[in-house]
Amino acid sequence: MSDTTNIDKKRSLVTLLMLLPSTIWYLLLLVLPLIFVLVFSFGERGAAGGYVPAFTFDNYLNLMTRFKAFTNTLTLAPIGTLSCMVIAYPLAYYLAVVADKKVRLLLLVLVIVPFWTSLLIRTYAWIYVLGGQGLPRLLDFIGIEGVRLANSPTAVLIGIIYIYLPLMVFPIYVSLEKLDVRLLEASYDLGVPPFKTFLKVTLPLSIPGLATGSMIVFILLMGEFLIPAMLGGGKVFFIGNALVDTYLQSRNWPFGSAMAMSLVFIMLVTVTIYMRFMLKKGIGRDDVSIM
Amino acid sequence: MSKKDDSPITSKQFMKELHRYKNGSVTRRHFLGVTGLGTAMAVMAGTVPGLFPSIANAGNLGTRLNFATWPNYQDNDNLAKFTEMTGVHINLSVFGSNEEMLAKLQAGGTGWDVFVPTNYTISTYSDLELVEPLDLSKLPNFNPTTNEERFMQEGSINGNTYAVPKNWGTTGFVNNTAKTGTNMTSWKEFWEGSMDKYSGRTIVHDYQLTTIGNALVYFGHSFNSVDEAELAQAEKLLIDVKPHLFAITSDYQPGMRNEDAWLSMCWTGDGKQLNTDKPEIEFVLGKEGGEIWSDFYAIPKGAPNLEAAYAFINFMQSPAVNAKECLAHGYPLVDSRATDLLPKSVKNDPILYPAAELLSTLEFGAAATLTNPLRAEVMARFKSA
Numbered sequence: 001m002s003d004t005t006n007i008d009k010k011r012s013l014v015t016l017l018m019l020l021p022s023t024i025w026y027l028l029l030l031v032l033p034l035i036f037v038l039v040f041s042f043g044e045r046g047a048a049g050g051y052v053p054a055f056t057f058d059n060y061l062n063l064m065t066r067f068k069a070f071t072n073t074l075t076l077a078p079i080g081t082l083s084c085m086v087i088a089y090p091l092a093y094y095l096a097v098v099a100d101k102k103v104r105l106l107l108l109v110l111v112i113v114p115f116w117t118s119l120l121i122r123t124y125a126w127i128y129v130l131g132g133q134g135l136p137r138l139l140d141f142i143g144i145e146g147v148r149l150a151n152s153p154t155a156v157l158i159g160i161i162y163i164y165l166p167l168m169v170f171p172i173y174v175s176l177e178k179l180d181v182r183l184l185e186a187s188y189d190l191g192v193p194p195f196k197t198f199l200k201v202t203l204p205l206s207i208p209g210l211a212t213g214s215m216i217v218f219i220l221l222m223g224e225f226l227i228p229a230m231l232g233g234g235k236v237f238f239i240g241n242a243l244v245d246t247y248l249q250s251r252n253w254p255f256g257s258a259m260a261m262s263l264v265f266i267m268l269v270t271v272t273i274y275m276r277f278m279l280k281k282g283i284g285r286d287d288v289s290i291m
Numbered sequence: 292m293s294k295k296d297d298s299p300i301t302s303k304q305f306m307k308e309l310h311r312y313k314n315g316s317v318t319r320r321h322f323l324g325v326t327g328l329g330t331a332m333a334v335m336a337g338t339v340p341g342l343f344p345s346i347a348n349a350g351n352l353g354t355r356l357n358f359a360t361w362p363n364y365q366d367n368d369n370l371a372k373f374t375e376m377t378g379v380h381i382n383l384s385v386f387g388s389n390e391e392m393l394a395k396l397q398a399g400g401t402g403w404d405v406f407v408p409t410n411y412t413i414s415t416y417s418d419l420e421l422v423e424p425l426d427l428s429k430l431p432n433f434n435p436t437t438n439e440e441r442f443m444q445e446g447s448i449n450g451n452t453y454a455v456p457k458n459w460g461t462t463g464f465v466n467n468t469a470k471t472g473t474n475m476t477s478w479k480e481f482w483e484g485s486m487d488k489y490s491g492r493t494i495v496h497d498y499q500l501t502t503i504g505n506a507l508v509y510f511g512h513s514f515n516s517v518d519e520a521e522l523a524q525a526e527k528l529l530i531d532v533k534p535h536l537f538a539i540t541s542d543y544q545p546g547m548r549n550e551d552a553w554l555s556m557c558w559t560g561d562g563k564q565l566n567t568d569k570p571e572i573e574f575v576l577g578k579e580g581g582e583i584w585s586d587f588y589a590i591p592k593g594a595p596n597l598e599a600a601y602a603f604i605n606f607m608q609s610p611a612v613n614a615k616e617c618l619a620h621g622y623p624l625v626d627s628r629a630t631d632l633l634p635k636s637v638k639n640d641p642i643l644y645p646a647a648e649l650l651s652t653l654e655f656g657a658a659a660t661l662t663n664p665l666r667a668e669v670m671a672r673f674k675s676a
Contacts, residue, residue, distance in 0.1 A: 048419060048662045050397055069675045132551040148491065150551050151538050233538030233546075234497050237675045245674060248391045249499065250667035 034264070041257035049251025059258035066259060069242040072228075074266070076153065076238070077221040080160035081214050087161065088168035088213065093202075095169070096176035108173075111166050123159060123230045130155045130231065151233030159227040164220070168213040175209025176202070211278045215271070222267055239263050307567070352599040357382045359392060359406040361586070362542065363560065364458075366619035373606050379599045387541050388498045389661060396421045396591055403591050404600040407457055410445040410585045411500075411656035417448050423590040424451040429601040432608035434628065442585035442625040445655075454587030455604060456625035458617070460559035461645065461653060462501045462582035469571040470553040478509045478577035481554060482528060490535040494543040494555035499670035500656050501556055501582060502529065502539075508580040515657035522669050529673040539674060547572060563621030563642045574642045576649045583653035585625060617643075 044054040063070075095107055114122060128134050130149040139147045149155050179202065187197040225240030234241075239259065246256035362385050370381050384403075386392050389412045395401050397419070408416060416422040427433065433455050435443065446454035466475045471489060475481065485493035495502045504514035506525035516522065533539075537552045546552035547565055557565070562574030588604045590597065606612060613629035616622075623643045624630045630638065637643060660666055 045664060048397070048415060049394065049667075065672055066675045127545060128549070131545070131549045133549040148551075150546075233494075233536075234540050234674060235533070235536060235538065242671070242675050245671050248394045249388060250664070250671050251390065251394045251397065252664070252667065 037257045037260050040254050041261050043254040043257075045250075045252045045254055049253070051253040054254075059255045060262070062255060063258060063262060066239070066242045069237045069239050070266075072153075072236060073222060073224075073238045073240075076156060076160070076228075076236075077218060077224075080157060080164065080221050081218045083157065083161050084164050084168040084217050085210060085214055088165055088172055089206075089210070091165075092169050092172035092176055092209075096173050096179070111169055114166065119163065119226065123163070123227060126155070126159055126162065126231055130158065151231070151235055153232070153236050155231040156228050156236045159231040160221065160224070163227060164217045167216050167220070171213035171216070172206060172209040175206045175212075179205055207278070211275075215274070218274075219267065219271070222263065352377050352379050352602050353596045354378060355380055355382060356405065356596055356599045356603055357384070357401075357403045358603070359384045359386060359395075359401070359403045361386060361407060363544075363564070364407070364620055364622070366616045368619075369607070369612050369615055372612075373603060376606075377599070377602060379596075379602070381603075388500075390499065390667070393421075393661065401591065402595055404594040404596045405588055405590060405603055407586050408454060408589050409656065410442075410587070411658050412661050413445050413454050413587065413589070414448055414658045415661055416589070417451075417453050421592055422453045423592055423594065423597075424453055425455065425590065425604075426601070427452060430455065430605045430608060432605045434608075434626070437627045438625050439627070441655075445585070446587050446589075454589035455608065457586040457588050457607070458560075458620075458622035459583070459585040459625055460622045461576055461650070462505070462556065462558055462584070463562065463574055463576040464505075465547060465555050465557040465562050465565055465572050465574055467547065467550065467553040467569070467572050470550065474573060475575050476578050478505055478579050478581070481575075481577065482506070482509050482532060485532055485554060486535050489553055491537055492551075492553040493532070493536050494538045494540060494546050494552045495529075495532075495536060496543075496556045497539050497541045497674075499666050500660055502673075503666055503669055504656075504660075505556060505577065505581060508577065511579065514580055514582055514654040515660050517659050517663045517665060519665060522665055526669045526673060529669075530676050533673065533676055559623065559642060560621040563640070566642060567621075576645060576653070578649075578652065580652040580654060583650060583655055585655075 040051050041059055042055050042057070044052045044056060044058075046052045091111075095104055095111075099107060127150065130136075132148075132150070136147045136149055139145075149158075183201055183205075184197060187201050188194075192200065223240050224238055225244055228236050228238045228241055229244075243256055243259055243263075246252050246259060250256075356379050358381050360383065365383075370383075374380055386395075389409050392406060392408065393412065393415065396403075396406075396416070408422075413422070438456050439459075442459045443456050446452055446456065464475075464478075464481050466473075466481075468474055470492070471484070473480075475484075481493075495505075503522070503525050506528045507516050507521060508514050509528065510521065510524050512518070512521045512524070516525075538546055540546075543552065543555040543557065544561055544565065547555050548569070557574060559574070562572075565572045566574055588607065590600045590604075594600050607616070608626070610626060610628040610632055613624055613626055614632035617624050617629070617633060618637070621643060624633070
């Protein structure tokens, strides 16, 4: 009897030791900074900028002056996620189900290759592609005149899809690749036509991949600032851009902190609603974390 | 094109050669030969002692220097030369505004050794004790008597020198005359044209000082106003203009070059670079006013490589190095010893050295604008409108 308690004790000690690094990591690098941000958000801006201790709700009451940044983010992030999903699914399906092994490997490498070049450089390249001497000129040449793409919400959306597509392709690909072909065969044997088989078998089984992919893309998009800054020309403003401005230009840390806290809050709410919705679709909690 | 006897090469030809050289189309030898710089340098090296850089004490400088500066604002050959002479590698970081530099220094831990503050910010840096008072005995190449007083004065506070001059310049705007079909002289044309004929074709800086300042001068107010009512007028104009803008960015050369934008707020050097490559782009100083400025070299408190920082600033103050800087980026010089080395065509260039009456309406940025919460908020509201 004492033997088993000893073993239990040892086990729990080992568990504790193994969890310790990640616990300390989270406390020091996530919880603690968040507490700082929360405290700052009730403070006041110093004379030359920065933070002065105070207790005021002014920063939160001022949030409406950044309304456009919130609405821009909350429209373009979901639209971007959805567009990525629609484009990534056929691609992932082709990779996982249709393509033969040799081609598949090559195509997978091609999906990864853009990551070898800096995000900044790739986004910068789009400035020229979407600029007056790029795509619009080509359109002009074939008779579609007066198209202006640079520094518009469309440009930002194109950038978003381009940059985030691989992040959506891979989770979907993984969930489709695991698909048991026998299930499809069974479906065909029972006389279900291919399209219906896709809707009833393939699609539901790939929902974990869709859920993971869209979660990754959506969460990153909500904090995005580089793409709108470069392809939106400072006109299509995200919360991320408003944050950078408030900290680095206005040096108004308390107001920036209030903005950051409200972004965290919005994320918690939307992600919770989204996960609830996905779970309701009959997917187990464990499946969602696949990747 | 005919050459006059006293100017062996025109400024246009010079910049063209410079670009060819920078692009690697021609060799250094060709460049120095065709521009006459090679001969000039060789002659001067023999006759003027102290003209060319020498590094005292080169052994103890360490191997690294962190230099925070503005975009397109240095001669890479000069930096390479410094590394060659000292073994100190220069780690360059580029910033978009003084506000951002201040924010980084306030937050601490930048690791910068040398940075480039603009005139109106230095008093704030010294108040906040973020800059090192300079030991001028370590900067023998800096000569206060040959530097123009109005561009140098804000570097010194209460008898302490915190910063020595780098370059000066102006903030006006560029106008692609081929697209707008007209020459311009005023901010009135800039703002009203932006909302009318040139809708969708204008860029303003992502920088409170110049964007708000140039809106203020349109109403006849001071470029530096922090008056609430006057700022409200400027904010209204900016928000009215916003739907007509092509972009809010301080990186305006790409937009102007590929003709997406026809008008842009612009600093001297960028104006020179654009005008050289596309002569139809003119650089305009608005007759209502605008900004004249000077930039400095300074050392932040706690710079990790202090000796290297002094050696670098001293190197950059030597007239030959300084003159080369100007030829590379097109911003005018503060030190007359260096200006004297410039080709006549550059010294007479109306973009680099505008006529005195055009400069007379311009204002130096005021310290208050840097820390004023109202101006910061007007800019932030304009951007997220």
